[in-house]
Amino acid sequence: MSWLWEIFKATLAAVAVFTFLALVGAMLGVYLERKISGWIQSRLGPKHVGPQGILQTVADTVKLLQKENIVPTNADAITFNVAPLMAAVAGLLAWIIIPFGPIFGRVVIVRDINIGLLFFIAMASLIVIAILLGGWSSNNKYALLGGFRSASQMISYEIPLALAVLVPVMMAGTLSTVGIVEAQRGGWLGIGNWFIFGLPGNRWLLIPGALAFLVFFTAATAEVNRVPFDLPEAESELVAGYFSEYTGMRFALFQLGEYAEAFAMAALTTVLFLGGWHGPLLPGVVWFFTKMFALVFVLMWVRWTYPRLRLDQLLHLSWKGLVPLGFVLVLVTGWLLI
Amino acid sequence: MLLDWLYVAVFAVVGVVMAGLPLALVWALAPRAEYPQKHLTYESGVVPFGQAWAQFNIRYYLFALVFVLFEVEVIYLFPWAVVFRDFITQRLGGFVLAEAALFIVILGMGLLYAWRKGALEWV
Numbered sequence: 001m002s003w004l005w006e007i008f009k010a011t012l013a014a015v016a017v018f019t020f021l022a023l024v025g026a027m028l029g030v031y032l033e034r035k036i037s038g039w040i041q042s043r044l045g046p047k048h049v050g051p052q053g054i055l056q057t058v059a060d061t062v063k064l065l066q067k068e069n070i071v072p073t074n075a076d077a078i079t080f081n082v083a084p085l086m087a088a089v090a091g092l093l094a095w096i097i098i099p100f101g102p103i104f105g106r107v108v109i110v111r112d113i114n115i116g117l118l119f120f121i122a123m124a125s126l127i128v129i130a131i132l133l134g135g136w137s138s139n140n141k142y143a144l145l146g147g148f149r150s151a152s153q154m155i156s157y158e159i160p161l162a163l164a165v166l167v168p169v170m171m172a173g174t175l176s177t178v179g180i181v182e183a184q185r186g187g188w189l190g191i192g193n194w195f196i197f198g199l200p201g202n203r204w205l206l207i208p209g210a211l212a213f214l215v216f217f218t219a220a221t222a223e224v225n226r227v228p229f230d231l232p233e234a235e236s237e238l239v240a241g242y243f244s245e246y247t248g249m250r251f252a253l254f255q256l257g258e259y260a261e262a263f264a265m266a267a268l269t270t271v272l273f274l275g276g277w278h279g280p281l282l283p284g285v286v287w288f289f290t291k292m293f294a295l296v297f298v299l300m301w302v303r304w305t306y307p308r309l310r311l312d313q314l315l316h317l318s319w320k321g322l323v324p325l326g327f328v329l330v331l332v333t334g335w336l337l338i
Numbered sequence: 339m340l341l342d343w344l345y346v347a348v349f350a351v352v353g354v355v356m357a358g359l360p361l362a363l364v365w366a367l368a369p370r371a372e373y374p375q376k377h378l379t380y381e382s383g384v385v386p387f388g389q390a391w392a393q394f395n396i397r398y399y400l401f402a403l404v405f406v407l408f409e410v411e412v413i414y415l416f417p418w419a420v421v422f423r424d425f426i427t428q429r430l431g432g433f434v435l436a437e438a439a440l441f442i443v444i445l446g447m448g449l450l451y452a453w454r455k456g457a458l459e460w461v
Contacts, residue, residue, distance in 0.1 A: 003344070010345045014352035065360065068368045073377040074389065089353035096349060110349075113342045118416060139389060140379040155405040166419045173423035175416070235361065244380055249364045253357055255396045312459075315401065319458045323449065324407070327442050330415065334422065338431040 004202035013110050017095050021260045025091075026252075027057040030258040033300055040304040049249045067248030075245065076137040083134035084246065090126035091260025097177050098267045101277030101284030108285070112178045117165055120268060121158070124223055127261055128154040134254070135242035146241030149311065153229060156318040157222035163326030164216035167208055167333050168272045177268075181276030194275035208333045209211035213273040215322050215329070217295075219264035222318070224258060227303040229314060400457040404449075412446055 027250060031046065031054060038045025046053030072076050097116035099109040115117055135147015151221055172183035172195075180195075187193030187200060196213045198205030222229035243254050270276060270291040277284030278290075309317070379386050418438055422459040452458055 006341060006344060007348055010348035011352055013345070014349045015356065017349075018353060065363055065456055066368055067364070068370060069361075069364050070376060072379045073374075074379055074386070085354055085357050088357040090372070092348065092353040092356075093349055094358075096409060097399075098348060111342045111345045113346075114339070118413075119346075136391075138379065139391060140386075141381065142443055144391075152401055155409075156401060159405065159408045159412060162416075166412075169416070169419040170422050175420055186408060247443045248368065249357045252360070315458070319401075319404075319449075320453065324446070327446060330419075331435075331439055334435040337422070338426055338435060 014092070017110065018049075018092055021092060021095065021263070022256060025259045025263045026256045027061070029263065030057045030060070030255070032296070036297065036300045037304060040301070061252070064248050064252050069250065070245075070247045072139065072245055074139040075332055076139070079133050079137035080245075081250075084257070085131050085249040086133065087127055087130035088253045088260070090123055090130060091257040092262065093126070094120055094261065095263040096122040098264060099178050099181060099271065099276060099288075100315060101286075101288040103285060107178055109178060112176050115175045116177045117169065117175045117180075120264075121162055121165065124161070124261065124265075125154070125158055127257055129253075130257065131242050133244065134246070138242070138245035140245050140262065142191070143242050143244045146244070147230070149202040150225065150242060152311075153225070153314060156315055157219040157229075157322075160215050160318060161219035161223060161323035161327045162242055163330060164212045164219060165272065166326075166330050167212035170330070170333050170337060171195055171199055171205065171209070177276075178269050181271055181278065184275040184278055186278075188277045191275065191280065194278070196273040202336060204336050205333065208329045208336065209273065210332075211325070212329050213269070215326055216268055217298075219318075219322060220269060221299060221302065222314070224262040224265055224299075226262065228306040228309050230308060244256030262299060263292070263296060266292045266299065269295055400452075404452050404457060406443070407448065411441075414441070 035053070037047040046056035049055040049059045054076055070334070096110045097113055097120055099107050099112070101108060120220055129148045131154075132147045135143045135145075135150070138144070168180055172180045174180060174183075184193045184195055187197075191197075195209050196206075197203075198209050200206075222306075243251055246254060267288075272290060274291050274295075277288040278288035383385065417437070418434075422434060422438075423433070425431055
């Protein structure tokens with residue numbers, strides 16, 4: 001009955017990861033977002049619920065649980081109800097292949113799938129379908145426009161995202177996330193062999209490595225619909241975009257999906273370019289979370305630094321800038337590796 | 339190998355259940371006060387004019403077409419990227435890179451064509 005045991009282990013892991021995402025991704029993420037926004041805008045942010053307002057999102061969740069669930073009569077009820085679940089599950093599935101670092105000599109990861117990166121990209125594009133379904137099924141003009149905008153934006157940025165992933169894959173020669181982090185072991189202080197700095201003995205790879213990091217992070221920001229690429233939910237023109245019609249907990253599930261995806265993108269950037277759990281002195285897990293939260297902070301910092309792009313600028317940046325650059329980076333990496 | 343996908347399946351099922359839990363709580367806890375106006379879709383405070391599912395010009399369909407082409411072709415580059423280092427150790431790196439370069443150049447010409455034809459312009 002070993003497969004029953006495996007199902008039991010998988011269930012435990014799924015519950016653990018989902019709880020982690022709900023607590024750290026959604027609750028702490030929203031709190032950090034509000035606190036950092038406040039700090040950047042010289043105000044205090046949430047302050048009254050708990051010490052330094054740390055329980056604010058708990059209070060918000062309790063409030064959302066008491067909100068009536070409204071399905072508009074015009075809406076397509078089945079798709080309308082499925083869409084938020086799909087967004088949350090897509091955000092969860094992406095975390096299967098994220099390695100957190102070694103604890104007692106064993107790397108903490110749900111499954112080290114041999115085509116892990118391909119799987120991650122597939123799950124990242126699953127959330128587009130959820131958004132499109134949500135926007136269409138609401139039968140609301142704002143939601144529909146938000147959903148369509150989101151689709152055009154996300155499909156445009158998926159290609160530079162996949163191309164930038166190819167650069168570390170070529171350096172490491174594997175699609176497994178654990179394999180990629182292992183390939184970045186060692187070097188000066190455990191930092192020197194991160195892919196953003198190229199390979200040992202071939203420092204010219206620093207150029208495609210660092211550029212691929214920038215392309216990946218830009219495309220990842222666009223994939224998770226964050227400012228300056230937040231056109232799908234541009235609140236000053238489209239009310240709330242694709243989730244205009246969603247109330248209470250369903251709205252929260254969409255938020256959970258987006259924060260899970262944003263944290264997953266930060267985690268994957270760490271894995272691909274910043275050496276995963278490698279670093280001096282401190283235990284690996286600490287390094288992994290430090291890097292991940294640093295990147296999450298950058299995402300929030302960018303939000304209050306850059307204005308939103310116009311839709312045509314957004315598409316031009318991808319198709320006329322990042323896509324050709326991505327192809328050139330792949331060729332340059334290949335040429336330098338030989 | 340197959341076990342990995344068992345985990346993915348279990349995660350999908352558990353994810354739906356866990357995400358469904360708060361919805362069940364809402365169903366049990368939240369008040370219900372029904373009146374027909376509440377179930378109208380939001381349209382800046384006025385009664386919605388017609389359906390949202392009208393015919394309208396989806397202007398980015400050309401982007402969608404170009405996307406399908408490029409996404410498929412990027413997927414072809416993934417297996418190439420994985421085995422590339424093995425070919426370098428067999429001293430075949432230059433040959434394999436030239437093949438990939440040929441592939442990417444054809445792709446690039448496709449992108450240039452779409453660009454010149456104005457498929458990448460937001461009209």
